[in-house]
Structure formats: structure tokens, C-alpha cells
Amino acid sequence: MSASARPDAPAKLSGSVVYGTDLDVPGMFWGALVPAPVARGRLRRIDLGPARALPGVVAISAADVAALVDGRAGDAERPPFPPEQITYLHQPIAAVAAPSPGLARAAARAVRVEVDGLPAVTDLEELFPEWPERAIDDPDHLAAHVRAGRGDVEAVFRTAESVVRETYRTASVHQVALEPHACVADVTDGLWHVRTSTQSPFGAREDASSILGIPESSLVVEGAWVGGGFGGKGAAFLEPYALLLARAAGRPVRLALGYEDEFRLGRTTLPAVLRMETAVTDGEIVGRRVRLLLDVGTSLPGRDFATGYAIGFLLGPYRTPTFEVEGYAVRTNKPPFGPHRAPFAPQAAFVVESHLEEVARRIGADPVAFKARHLWKEGDRTPLGQPVLPFGLPSALEGARATAERWRREAPSGHGVGVAVGFWSTSTGAGGEARVELTPAELRIIQGEREIGSGSVVVGIARVAARRTGLPFERIRVEYRDSARAPFDSGVFGSRTVGALGRATDEAITALLRSLGERLGAPGPAELGIVDGQIYAIHGRTRRSIAELWTPAEEAQGAMAAEGKHYGKGGAIDESLVRDGQFYAFTDFTGAAHVAEVEVDRETGSVRLVRYAAFHDAGVVIDPASARAQVEGGIAMGIGTALTEEAIWADDGRLTNAGLVDYRIPTLPEIPPIEVHFVEGFAGAGPFGAKGLGEPPIIPVPAAVASAVRDAVGAHVTELPLTPERVARELKLL
Amino acid sequence: MTPSEIQLRVNGRPSRIDSVPTDERLLDTLRWRLGLKGTKEGCRTGMCGACTVLRDGRGTLSCLLLTHEADGASITTIEGIGSDPVGRRVLDAFDAAGALQCGYCTPGFVMALTGLLREGGRSTPVDEMLEDLGGNLCRCTGYATIVRAARSAREEGA
Numbered sequence: 001m002s003a004s005a006r007p008d009a010p011a012k013l014s015g016s017v018v019y020g021t022d023l024d025v026p027g028m029f030w031g032a033l034v035p036a037p038v039a040r041g042r043l044r045r046i047d048l049g050p051a052r053a054l055p056g057v058v059a060i061s062a063a064d065v066a067a068l069v070d071g072r073a074g075d076a077e078r079p080p081f082p083p084e085q086i087t088y089l090h091q092p093i094a095a096v097a098a099p100s101p102g103l104a105r106a107a108a109r110a111v112r113v114e115v116d117g118l119p120a121v122t123d124l125e126e127l128f129p130e131w132p133e134r135a136i137d138d139p140d141h142l143a144a145h146v147r148a149g150r151g152d153v154e155a156v157f158r159t160a161e162s163v164v165r166e167t168y169r170t171a172s173v174h175q176v177a178l179e180p181h182a183c184v185a186d187v188t189d190g191l192w193h194v195r196t197s198t199q200s201p202f203g204a205r206e207d208a209s210s211i212l213g214i215p216e217s218s219l220v221v222e223g224a225w226v227g228g229g230f231g232g233k234g235a236a237f238l239e240p241y242a243l244l245l246a247r248a249a250g251r252p253v254r255l256a257l258g259y260e261d262e263f264r265l266g267r268t269t270l271p272a273v274l275r276m277e278t279a280v281t282d283g284e285i286v287g288r289r290v291r292l293l294l295d296v297g298t299s300l301p302g303r304d305f306a307t308g309y310a311i312g313f314l315l316g317p318y319r320t321p322t323f324e325v326e327g328y329a330v331r332t333n334k335p336p337f338g339p340h341r342a343p344f345a346p347q348a349a350f351v352v353e354s355h356l357e358e359v360a361r362r363i364g365a366d367p368v369a370f371k372a373r374h375l376w377k378e379g380d381r382t383p384l385g386q387p388v389l390p391f392g393l394p395s396a397l398e399g400a401r402a403t404a405e406r407w408r409r410e411a412p413s414g415h416g417v418g419v420a421v422g423f424w425s426t427s428t429g430a431g432g433e434a435r436v437e438l439t440p441a442e443l444r445i446i447q448g449e450r451e452i453g454s455g456s457v458v459v460g461i462a463r464v465a466a467r468r469t470g471l472p473f474e475r476i477r478v479e480y481r482d483s484a485r486a487p488f489d490s491g492v493f494g495s496r497t498v499g500a501l502g503r504a505t506d507e508a509i510t511a512l513l514r515s516l517g518e519r520l521g522a523p524g525p526a527e528l529g530i531v532d533g534q535i536y537a538i539h540g541r542t543r544r545s546i547a548e549l550w551t552p553a554e555e556a557q558g559a560m561a562a563e564g565k566h567y568g569k570g571g572a573i574d575e576s577l578v579r580d581g582q583f584y585a586f587t588d589f590t591g592a593a594h595v596a597e598v599e600v601d602r603e604t605g606s607v608r609l610v611r612y613a614a615f616h617d618a619g620v621v622i623d624p625a626s627a628r629a630q631v632e633g634g635i636a637m638g639i640g641t642a643l644t645e646e647a648i649w650a651d652d653g654r655l656t657n658a659g660l661v662d663y664r665i666p667t668l669p670e671i672p673p674i675e676v677h678f679v680e681g682f683a684g685a686g687p688f689g690a691k692g693l694g695e696p697p698i699i700p701v702p703a704a705v706a707s708a709v710r711d712a713v714g715a716h717v718t719e720l721p722l723t724p725e726r727v728a729r730e731l732k733l734l
Numbered sequence: 735m736t737p738s739e740i741q742l743r744v745n746g747r748p749s750r751i752d753s754v755p756t757d758e759r760l761l762d763t764l765r766w767r768l769g770l771k772g773t774k775e776g777c778r779t780g781m782c783g784a785c786t787v788l789r790d791g792r793g794t795l796s797c798l799l800l801t802h803e804a805d806g807a808s809i810t811t812i813e814g815i816g817s818d819p820v821g822r823r824v825l826d827a828f829d830a831a832g833a834l835q836c837g838y839c840t841p842g843f844v845m846a847l848t849g850l851l852r853e854g855g856r857s858t859p860v861d862e863m864l865e866d867l868g869g870n871l872c873r874c875t876g877y878a879t880i881v882r883a884a885r886s887a888r889e890e891g892a
Contacts, residue, residue: 009828018771176873629835659777667871668872668877669868
């Protein structure tokens with residue numbers, strides 16, 4: 001057998017890896033959720049009797065929760081089951097567990113529910129037809145309001161040479177991890193234990209503890225291997241229900257979602273409407289106003305993370321002297337808004353890039369040159385006053401421009417070439433800790449994250465360790481421990497794993513090498529190397545084997561250990577510019593410029609990707625193969641956001657396309673050849689100057705594809721996704 | 735629904751399974767009765783391909799096949815595909831190309847590609863092979879590494 005390109009490949013290729021859906025405990029019951037029959041209404045009565053009458057069946061609803069958690073009180077604002085008000089269709093209002101999956105389904109159906117239904121609220125623009133001309137002041141539907149600005153925008157717009165005003169609409173998209181959410185819970189002797197497919201065992205522990213009122217010290221979350229996350233497996237979701245069912249049943253309970261429910265209940269990006277206004281004088285942007293109306297489903301008022309986060313990206317990475325940004329987060333009868341790979345950033349980039357391209361065209365400027373002239377450079381300040389750290393986006397855009405020029409010369413009629421940038425910031429502010437253990441044979445990294453697929457755990461932090469120690473990659477082993485035994489880590493999200501957990505690993509190794517240096521009597525830290533198959537500590541010409549250097553206590557433990565932590569500091573924004581709500585500072589500055597070539601069918605409006613090129617600033621690239629794979633995967637996902645993916649809710653709150661038949665994600669033949677380039681020399685906050693790369697690749701894609709469509713046939717589509725219908729409609733208007 | 739006995743040959747070993755309801759899917763029989771969890775459960779509607787197995791040597795979606803329909807068939811899953819020479823080649827190609835990330839779609843891709851190459855081998859046109867793999871979804875890789883692995887597995891075929 002040839003050498004594995006990834007350390008987890010042999011296990012994954014043998015079918016022996018245990019994902020959340022594969023968890024199987026002797027004697028376990030099968031759980032099922034009882035869905036709310038209306039999207040909005042009052043729960044009048046819930047009768048679990050008919051379910052409980054079935055053999056062996058356990059059934060619980062809101063009334064049972066307090067007794068199951070021994071009278072403790074969970075977070076009153078997010079009870080596992082709504083005590084009275086139903087806020088979205090299929091919202092879990094009760095749960096059952098049974099000895100077989102068939103019986104569990106039958107039991108869920110047997111629960112009798114009486115509700116007083118009310119008309120559902122699903123459409124932002126029907127709810128607020130006068131936005132943005134009229135401010136929104138509706139406590140029933142407002143989850144958050146954020147506003148910031150600098151200078152007198154009205155005055156600048158009055159005096160500018162030209163002003164461009166446009167409205168954009170973006171769609172709800174799902175993560176579509178192939179593995180549905182799944183977990184197995186067990187409650188024994190006061191210890192609440194759940195094995196689950198999660199991007200964040202510690203986050204799931206915190207959430208489940210808060211929802212149920214169980215102390216974190218009594219709750220253990222053990223990560224199963226994750227069959228794709230993309231943001232959808234970051235917070236507790238099924239775990240509280242499974243834990244309650246396990247307590248009620250007195251035995252382990254498996255709870256997994258069917259694929260339709262992945263769509264119906266999934267917490268993800270929801271629709272938005274945006275008004276973009278830009279004022280230009282002498283070819284320079286002199287003022288901008290951005291207004292966002294964002295659907296946040298049934299997110300809790302005051303706890304909406306989406307709006308302040310989303311709006312930070314809506315000015316784009318461009319110098320803007322005078323501006324105003326304002327966002328409303330609006331509650332509708334849909335599941336809560338949740339993170340989807342770079343939450344709302346692909347949508348924001350689509351809107352910003354398409355709009356600025358329109359601005360450039362209206363003033364007769366070349367769109368790419370216009371953008372390049374306004375792009376942030378290191379040392380500039382963002383509109384919210386934060387200094388720009390090392391930033392490779394200008395170099396990336398230069399690379400993209402050159403490729404686009406060449407492709408445009410080569411492109412036949414009916415083809416078009418588009419360029420767009422996407423800006424992102426790695427969430428290294430979310431901290432992490434790691435322990436390393438050194439034996440004469442290997443270096444083990446002890447940590448609490450399961451690999452979700454990107455390679456950030458099994459490859460990324462191992463590469464950091466290899467690079468810091470000088471050991472061959474094969475001598476590094478990443479070991480997983482559950483939340484009771486692993487050092488704390490925030491989770492595999494926010495493109496942070498290599499940056500933050502990698503830095504924690506690096507700190508632990510640095511402490512270890514320092515200790516080894518002292519033991520060698522050397523003036524500085526040791527390096528590690530292999531001599532006769534054994535790990536040696538080396539400094540200059542001094543070298544001793546680990547077996548010679550470890551203490552009797554360490555020898556008895558079987559390893560020398562050291563710990564490290566990294567809690568990154570973000571930058572700061574100028575808070576005097578914030579007028580309402582919360583805005584976020586960036587921890588570092590990353591991003592990409594992409595080039596798309598498309599072919600557009602003028603008759604049908606259908607778009608085919610011909611080829612694609614990506615230029616990324618990932619700081620110092622830690623593992624070239626994984627980095628390239630992240631970019632390829634993110635682009636494919638972005639092509640879905642650009643062309644086909646759109647979750648559509650009916651007026652009654654029903655998701656009309658809850659499944660892969662009608663919600664189309666890209667298939668193999670639809671993905672074009674992809675060139676991947678990295679612009680180097682712009683160090684980030686991660687180990688060796690790395691920046692995160694999990695999210696950035698998806699960000700510029702819808703914008704680049706839209707730009708290419710416009711180049712091909714002149715259709716300026718202002719709504720995602722660019723379905724044949726929307727492209728054809730624009731073509732008719734030309 | 736009359737449960738009855740089913741005979742399958744799974745990864746070369748004869749298997750007699752009692753009391754299989756007539757509406758049970760082969761996917762569930764493999765995973766929950768035979769403990770072969772390497773065959774993945776995805777959409778259960780035939781759209782994602784994660785549950786692909788070989789039925790008498792040909793790629794089949796086990797979520798759409800009733801176990802009763804498979805009575806008497808020879809089934810190969812990811813756990814057994816390494817003993818098939820074509821399957822071995824496909825596994826090696828995926829391993830060398832790093833053609834997986836989360837790995838959830840991987841068994842389905844390996845089985846689907848093995849089925850295709852067993853039928854046509856090197857005579858399978860590349861475009862046709864890639865078009866046929868369009869029935870298997872992957873959300874992580876953007877298919878790029880999978881395409882590399884598929885090309886290399888095809889090239890090495892006799």
C-alpha cells in the first residue's frame with residue numbers, strides 16, 4: 001500500500017471510523033422528536049398517553065423536564081421544549097424513546113397535540129414593506145438593531161458627482177453535511193454523558209448545561225467522528241433531548257435526525273434584503289450607506305450574533321471615509337439563524353462586490369482597477385477604525401486580475417470571466433489549550449477536538465508540532481480525549497483550529513523544548529531528532545535520548561508532559577462610531593480573490609462553470625495539500641450558494657424543499673477545474689504566522705460567478721442564487 | 735409485512751438473517767443487523783450515494799433496495815472491498831490522493847468507482863466515469879481530489 005496522504009485516511013477507507021450516526025450501545029433505545037404541527041401558535045394540550053401506551057415507550061414534554069433534571073432550572077429563555085408558544089414548524093414539542101426505530105416513529109406519531117394556530121410570519125418584505133424608508137420599531141419581531149457610522153452621510157450624498165442605489169436579496173442556504181446530526185446519551189449515577197457528532201464538545205457541554213441546568217461538572221461530552229460540520233454542528237442541538245430521554249428511560253438513547261429534518265430544523269443562514277448606496281466623486285468613493293434586513297428566524301432577542309457579525313463585512317475591505325451601516329435582525333417563524341461556513345460572508349461579498357462593480361461601470365471605470373484602488377492595505381484603518389494588520393488581499397487581487405485578463409482573451413463567445421474578492425477574519429480570539437506528551441518513540445498531542453474533515457486537527461496541529469520540534473510528521477500522534485479529560489478548547493469553527501489550538505500546541509511544545517534544553521545544560525531550548533530510531537533532545541553537538549533525560553516519575557508515567565494555552569487578543573474598533581448594538585473587531589485580516597469563467601445559455605439562463613482560479617492569503621501555509629483541499633472544497637460549496645442552493649419557505653412556514661431532490665448541491669460534473677494559489681508574506685496570528693482557511697474559500701464565489709455571468713451576457717443579477725429563471729429574467733430586460 | 739428469512743453472501747461470507755420485515759432496507763440490515771457500519775446512512779432517498787454497495791459486483795444504493803429484493807445476492811461493502819483487486823486499487827488511489835476529508839461519502843465513492851471500473855476498467859471513458867460519479871455527493875472536497883484518485887485508479891487498471 002502506498003503512503004497515506006492523510007493520517008485518518010486508512011481508518012476512513014476501511015469503514016471503521018465511528019461517526020455520530022454509527023454510535024451503537026447495547027440495550028439502547030431509539031429516540032424521536034415530536035414536531036409542532038403549525039409554525040406559529042399556542043400549544044393548548046399535549047397528550048403523551050397514546051405514545052406511553054405502546055410497549056416500552058418513554059415520552060416526555062415540557063411538563064416533565066423539571067423532574068428529569070431533579071428540579072434544577074435551565075435557561076428560561078431557551079427551554080428544550082416550548083412550554084406554550086410554538087415558533088416554527090416541526091419545532092420539537094415532545095420526544096419519545098422506544099426499543100426499536102419503527103416503534104419510536106409510531107410513538108412520535110401517536111402523541112396527540114392540540115394547538116391554536118396563528119398566521120405564520122415568514123417573509124421579511126411582507127412584514128416591513130416600508131423598510132428602509134421607515135425605521136423598524138416592532139418589539140414582537142425585532143431581535144437586534146445595529147448601527148454605526150462616521151461623518152455626515154446625507155451631506156456627502158447630496159454633493160457627490162454620482163450616487164448608485166441598489167437593492168439585493170440573498171437566500172437561505174443549508175450546510176448539508178452528509179452525516180445527519182446524531183448522538184447517544186446515557187445518564188448513570190448522576191453523571192450525564194453524551195457521545196455526539198459535534199464541532200465543539202466543550203461548546204455542546206456549555207450549551208446543554210445551560211439548557212438543562214445541569215452543572216458542567218456532571219456532564220461529559222465525547223466527540224464522535226464528524227461527517228461534515230460547516231457550522232451546523234457547533235452548538236448543542238439534539239444532545240439535551242437525548243440526555244432527557246436517557247434519564248427518563250433509564251438506559252442509553254440514540255437520537256438522530258432524518259435528512260428531511262436536517263433541512264427543517266437546521267440552524268443556518270436565512271434570507272436577507274440589502275439596500276446598498278454609494279457616492280462617488282472624481283472616481284473615488286466618498287460615502288456609503290448599507291442597510292440590512294436579516295431574517296434570524298426564532299433567534300432570541302438580544303442574543304442574535306448574526307447581525308453585528310454580518311454587517312461588519314458589508315462595507316467590504318475598502319476604504320470608506322464617510323459611511324453609515326444599519327442592520328435589523330428580524331424574527332420570523334423559522335428555526336433560529338445559525339452559523340454556515342463564514343456566516344453570511346458569501347452573501348455579503350456577493351452584494352458588496354456586485355454593487356461596487358455596478359458603481360465602477362456607471363462611472364466608466366474598470367471594476368477591478370476601481371476595487372484595487374480602494375482596497376485596504378496594511379496600516380490603513382477599517383471604517384470602524386481598526387488598524388489593518390498584514391493583508392495579502394491586494395496581492396491576491398493582482399494575481400486574479402492577471403489571470404482574468406488572460407482568460408478573457410482566450411474565452412469564446414458566450415463565455416464570461418468574473419473577478420471578486422472576499423474578506424475574512426480568523427476567530428483566534430476563541431481560545432484553546434493542549435497538552436503534549438513526549439516518549440522515546442513519539443510526541444502525542446492530547447486535545448479535545450474531533451476531526452471534522454478539514455484536516456485542521458489530524459494534519460494541521462500535527463504539522464505545527466513537527467515543524468516546531470523538527471520531528472518527522474509520522475512521529476506526531478494527535479490523541480482525542482472527552483470533555484472530562486481533555487484540556488479546554490473552543491471548537492472547530494471560525495477557521496480557528498490551526499490558529500488557536502495550533503498555537504496552544506506550539507506553546508506546550510515550546511515549554512517542553514525549554515525544559516529539555518535545561519536538562520541538557522544547554523543555554524536555550526532543545527530540538528528533537530531521531531537517532532537510531534529513538535527520539536533525542538539535541539542542542540548543538542549535545543544530544544541525549546529522552547530515556548536518559550526523563551525523571552523517574554516521568555518514566556513511570558511513560559511520558560514527559562507539558563501544557564500550553566492560547567487565548568488570542570482581537571483588535572479594537574473605535575466604539576465612538578457605534579450608535580446601537582454590537583460590532584465585532586477582526587483578529588486578523590485574511591481573504592481571497594477569485595476568478596470564474598462561465599458559459600451562459602442565453603435561451604435558458606443556465607450557467608455552467610468552465611474554469612476557476614483562487615488566490616488566497618492564508619498567512620504562512622502550514623500544510624499545502626490540506627490548504628489546497630480546503631480551497632477546492634470551499635469553492636464547490638460556494639458554487640452551490642451561487643447557482644442552485646436556496647431553502648424556500650411557504651407562507652405557512654413549511655420548508656418546501658426539505659431534501660436533496662429539490663435543494664440541489666453541486667455534483668462532481670458541475671465543478672470545473674480549479675487553480676489554487678497562495679500569496680505568501682502576510683503573517684497572521686497563528687503558529688509560524690498562519691491564518692485560518694476553513695471559511696475564506698467560500699466567500700468570494702457567488703460574487704465571482706455573478707461577475708462572470710455579467711461579463712458573459714450582460715445580466716446584472718441582484719439576487720442569490722443565480723438560477724436560470726433569474727438570469728433569464730435579467731436577459732429579457734436587456 | 736411478513737418477516738421471513740433472507741440469505742445473503744456479504745463480503746464473501748454466507749449470512750442467514752431471520753425475521754426481516756418486508757419493508758426493511760438493505761442499508762439497515764447491513765448496519766444494524768450485521769454491524770457493518772462502514773456503509774453510511776445519508777439522505778435515505780437515493781440522492782447522496784453514501785450508502786452505495788456492490789450487489790453482484792455492481793454499484794447499488796442500499797437505501798433504495800429492500801433486503802427482500804436482495805435475497806440470494808452477493809453483497810460487498812467497504813469492509814470487504816479490499817479483497818477485490820479493483821477495490822484495492824481504488825482504495826490505494828484514494829489513500830494516495832488524500833481523496834477524502836470528513837470521510838462520510840468515501841465508502842460510497844469507493845464502492846461506486848469500484849463498480850464502474852469492474853465493468854469497464856481502462857476502457858471506461860474518463861468523462862463517462864466522472865459523469866457516473868455524479869450520483870455520489872461530497873460536501874467537503876469539491877471533488878477535486880476524488881477526480882484525481884478516480885483517474886489514477888482507472889489508469890492503473892489492466
